[in-house]
Amino acid sequence: MYAWNHDRRFNAYSNYFKHRFGRRIQKLTIDAGFTCPNRDGSIATGGCSYCDNNAFSPSYCNSRKSITQQIEEGIEFHQKRYRKAENYLAYFQSYTNTYAPLDVLKQKFSEALANEKIIGIIVGTRPDCIDEEKLDYLAEIAQKKYVVIEYGVETCNNHTLKLINRGHDFETSVRALELTKKMGLKAGIHLIFGLPNENKEEWMQWTECLSDLPIHSIKFHQLQIIKNTPMVAYYTQHPENFYQFSFDDYVDFIIDFLERLNPQFLIERLTGEVPPAYLFTKPWNLLRNDQMLQLIENKMEERNTWQGRLYKR
Numbered sequence: 001m002y003a004w005n006h007d008r009r010f011n012a013y014s015n016y017f018k019h020r021f022g023r024r025i026q027k028l029t030i031d032a033g034f035t036c037p038n039r040d041g042s043i044a045t046g047g048c049s050y051c052d053n054n055a056f057s058p059s060y061c062n063s064r065k066s067i068t069q070q071i072e073e074g075i076e077f078h079q080k081r082y083r084k085a086e087n088y089l090a091y092f093q094s095y096t097n098t099y100a101p102l103d104v105l106k107q108k109f110s111e112a113l114a115n116e117k118i119i120g121i122i123v124g125t126r127p128d129c130i131d132e133e134k135l136d137y138l139a140e141i142a143q144k145k146y147v148v149i150e151y152g153v154e155t156c157n158n159h160t161l162k163l164i165n166r167g168h169d170f171e172t173s174v175r176a177l178e179l180t181k182k183m184g185l186k187a188g189i190h191l192i193f194g195l196p197n198e199n200k201e202e203w204m205q206w207t208e209c210l211s212d213l214p215i216h217s218i219k220f221h222q223l224q225i226i227k228n229t230p231m232v233a234y235y236t237q238h239p240e241n242f243y244q245f246s247f248d249d250y251v252d253f254i255i256d257f258l259e260r261l262n263p264q265f266l267i268e269r270l271t272g273e274v275p276p277a278y279l280f281t282k283p284w285n286l287l288r289n290d291q292m293l294q295l296i297e298n299k300m301e302e303r304n305t306w307q308g309r310l311y312k313r
């Protein structure tokens with residue numbers, strides 16, 4: 001059994017930042033005006049069936065503004081809320097942030113890094129939109145700044161990836177993670193629990209294949225069905241194909257999942273939070289992410305368990 005020696009019951013990303021930088025680091029979301037091959041016709045036109053970028057973008061984040069302006073407004077926004085944040089990471093979140101020629105990437109990432117309060121970048125992208133040349137450039141930045149490449153993996157199941165119109169398979173994600181590691185870079189991933197035709201037993205099996213991959217950090221989300229996305233039509237026709245978590249059920253599930261997961265992986269997020277106005281289905285509750293996180297941690301305490309407790313390596 002893996003013995004836990006951290007002050008929280010999972011390997012929290014926020015603790016990692018405190019230890020690494022000695023202070024709170026805040027992320028600033030940027031919409032740098034990229035598009036996505038799953039929307040512009042290169043791979044597909046409709047996008048992934050669950051996707052609406054507006055549902056998770058803060059108000060200051062808008063591609064009509066320059067990156068410099070978004071950063072300045074983001075810093076102002078966060079300084080009112082979190083007075084202790086002195087340094088920031090530019091989070092290129094919207095759409096596919098490596099889907100452009102290298103010189104465009106250089107111009108956009110350099111503009112963000114020109115602000116002296118920005119100590120690094122997080123680059124959200126698709127696993128099929130990265131190559132050695134781009135990673136080589138990012139590795140050059142990583143010599144001096146903090147850099148993470150964040151991949152939308154979403155599910156380990158190729159049937160689901162096809163059904164939700166992701167336009168790539170799980171093997172592509174594995175190759176991207178391995179290439180990222182080979183280039184000396186950190187990789188984060190997103191996963192969604194609740195996509196159609198999947199169930200808890202299958203998700204629990206993912207802990208084995210994921211635990212062997214070169215993953216630096218993970219964000220978990222429960223599926224939230226967003227208005228005006230193709231997922232609404234599918235859900236309306238086939239509600240029986242969706243495993244419906246209650247919040248309590250999800251809490252127990254995510255703890256069971258963490259118990260079996262590689263304890264080295266940093267956990268950045270355990271639940272997703274989309275503003276209720278965007279949701280087609282009713283939200284679990286009106287709790288914020290940090291409140292839900294507290295309830296999950298309380299339950300881990302009650303169960304006296306921790307990330308990796310049942311990890312077998």
Ligand code: SF4
Nearest residue numbers: 036038047048051095
């Ligand atoms: S989730 Fe990402 S890859 Fe899929 S349509 Fe949205 S922006 Fe494109």
